[in-house]
Amino acid sequence: MAAPLDDDIESNNQDFYSLLNVRKEATAEELKASYRRLCMLYHPDKHRDPELKRQAEQLFNQVHQAYEVLSDAHSRAIYDIFGKKGLEVEGWEVVERKRTPAEIREEYERLQREREERRLQQRTNPKGTISVGVDATDLFDRYDEDFEEMPGGGFPHIEINKMHISQSIEAPLTNSDTAVLSGSLSTHNGNGGGNINMTVRRVMSAKGWGEVEFGAGDILGPLIGLKVFRNVTPRCFMTAQCGLQFSPRGLRPSCSLMTARHLDQNTMGYLQWRWGPNSAMTTSLVRDTKSSHFTLALQLGVPHSYLMMSYQYKFQDEDQTKVKGSVKTGWFGTVVEYGAERKISRHSILSATVSIGVPQGVTLKIKLARANQTYLFPVHLTDQLLPSAVFYATVGPLLVYMAVHRLIVIPYTQAQKEQELELQRKSSATDIAKKKQEAESAVLLMQESVRRIIEAEESKMGLIILNAWYGTFVSDTSQKQEKAKVIDVTVPLQCLVKDSKLILTEASKSGLPGFYDPCVGEEKSLKLLYQFRGVLHQVISADTESLRIPKQSHRIESES
Secondary structure, X not given: OOOXXXXXXXXXXXXXXXXXXOOOOOOHHHHHHHHHHHHHHHOHXXXXXXXXXXXXXXXXXXXXXXXXXXXXXXXXXXXXXXXXXXXXXXXXXXXXXXXXXXXXXXXXXXXXXXXXXXXXXXXXXXXXEEEEEEEOOHHHHOOHHHHXXXXXXXXXXXXXXXXXXXXXXXXXXXXXXXXXXXXXXXXXXXXXEEEEEEEEEEEEEOOEEEEEEEEEEOOOOOEEEEXXXXXXXXXXXXXXXXXXXXXXXXXXXXXXXXXXXXXXOOEEEEEEEEEOOOOEEEEEEEEEOOOEEEEEEEEEEOOOOEXXXXXXXXXXXXXXXXXXXXXXXXXXXXXXXXXXXXXXXXXXXXXXXXXXXXXXXXXXXXXXXXXXXXXXXXXXXXXXXXHHHHHHHHHHHHHHHHHHHHHHHHHHHHHHHHHHHHHHHHHHHHHHHHHHHHHHHHHHXXXXXXXXXXXXXXXXXXXXXXXXXXXXXXXXOOHHXXXXXXXXXXXXXXXXXXXXXXXXXXXXXXXXXXXXXXXXXXXXXXXXXXXXXXXXXXXXXXXXXXXXXXXXXXXXXXXX
């Protein structure tokens, strides 16, 4: 399904139905009657003052736009489903006009997909990895006699012994073709090299895609590769890959075949065969649920064969905390790993893993993933199984994280939230000020019409709006404080009186001409004091309730 409408819908979008004060089920005749009445009220030619003329023209254009949309069945259906934003999607002009709401929704989703494809063609989607290996074995494996012979031997020697940097970018060529350019640089103990790769991928159908890879480097030499993916059945897919490496030792062909199948809703089974410099047969079982992730893998091959099992538990919190553990044993020895992962900001995830192996020793791996960039810091602590190294590798990162989180991360995120709230308040204040100005302009334009309406109603003892307030009322405060969150809408409501009747629809009243929202996000109501046939009436109505006056139930009984 296509992405929903953008969340950042403009706060000053007016409800067309509310602006015209008609029901959502309004007929063409009702729309036309309301439109004509408002046109007579706001027509620019009726005003000589330049400022009033400019304000009338602005309001007249808003009314005209609302009527233009709602009077056209096709545009009205789009507006009813998606709002004003839906009308801005390109492509509606070529869509058949006789469509049902379901067909319009389907067409909108298609247009959204096309817009997303155009956006994709403008993206490069950069991805990168930086890995810095640290040798800190002198912290635990040093020999005192060696340090006594060296100047400054009392301080352990910590060095960076390896580094790896890789980066890739994508360049969509067409809706089905994508080019990927990637490169990497590596160094280890003073020796290094690099390579660059170019991949062209084509999506051939909904069931499969293929890609061709070309590479060159100063270590292994040029490379030509081909990879194909295919959905065999709805529950099974297959990937085949072959390559030819032009190394200094001659041609080195390789190929692999992997097939996977959904065993149930949350479980996948994989079987992979690989032939080449590292030939192997691997089978694995992966189960991924909302709260956990489990993997079991067995590989038989040259030079490595192993059995691996890992488990990850996912906490259901906003920080997406995960704890994980794994054990891997094979010809190379045995490795046990455990660690944790947590989201530290909107786009950043931090994880730490302790690796304990024979004969590998103890290594602490720190990983920071931010957006599409990954930073790895494997710190090798000791070549032996020392309890002190395991203790410090486990407790040290935890204490550092707690200190940094409390002293840096929490204050930073709170400052960010406060800054966002302040920006929202400023934006809301700006929007309210703009709406207030438009409402005041509308009230000025209504004065002459309201004067005529009051004269006509008084002559027949009809409906006179004495006082009308709209907003949030606080009953336990003074009248002065109460007015701070409400606005006077006496004139706009009197202007809507016709034939001694006032009819308001179920839409929010803030969209009516001469109205605005004085307290965004709060519950609002409308309070009226009116006179009909010389008798006072009073009513309080919720913001989105329909209202019809006069009514006998609104009558204020006079004290005897």
